[in-house]
Amino acid sequence: LSISLSLSHTHTHMEMRRLSLFLVLCSIVLAMPAVYGTAQGPKEVEEWFQIQKLRRVKEKVTKLHFYFHQKLNGENLTAATVAKANMTDTSPTFFGLVNVIDNPLTVKPRRSSNEIGRVKGLYAAASLEEVALSCVLNFVFTKGKYNGSSLSLLGNDPYRLPVREMPIVGGSGVFRLARGVAKFRTYFVGLGAPPQNVTVEVDIVALHY
Secondary structure (H helix, E strand, O other): OHHHHHHHHHHHHHHHHHHHHHHHHHHHHHHOOOOOOOOOOHHHHHHHHHHHHHHOOOOEEEEEEEEEEEEOOOOOOOEEEEEOOOOHHHOOOOOOOEEEEEEEEEOOOOOOOOEEEEEEEEEEEOOOOOOOEEEEEEEEEOOHHHOOOEEEEEEEEOOOOOEEEEEEEEEEHHHOOOEEEEEEEEEEEOOOOOOOEEEEEEEEEEEEO
16 A cells, blocks of 8 residues: 555656646747747757657648849849859869859749848859859748748759759758758849859748748
8 A cells, every 4th residue: 555655646746747847848838939030049949949859849841932033243243253263264164163142032033023032152163074053052031921031052053954953951940950952943044154144943842840
């Protein structure tokens, strides 16, 4: 009988501890904002991870479609050449060329359509045998439901192909722990070699919590 009472007391104590932990975590969930921006400190981020683990949250699937516009000549430039190798001007693949970009993202192909963010980063012509760019890109959303969030891409862009694929390697805000695929299609190409002004159509499928 004494053993039974002892086990019952231990069980009740464990249940009370679990209930207390659950209530604490619930209060944290209610206190946390819906969009996780960079303003949160390490403690808040750690709490967010613990909540996802405790709740066994399933990954969400988000599909995005938009366009970005690059201008390397004319007015209102959105890209700049920051480096060239000695061999770049004579290379058939523009090897050694490095550009940085801050291109607008729009919902439709026209530059005048609604802007929802920017794509910031750099790309380099890093292939001796084919025309291709090694890209480090951050899609930073500044309007709409994803305002304050971003997706990061890292990959190879053989931009003369009609469709290219690059991996999503991470994200911030709503897209924390993101992974997925981005498809690029060249919608418009201006004059120049390599092209100075381009519009690219982007389709993204992202997994995130």
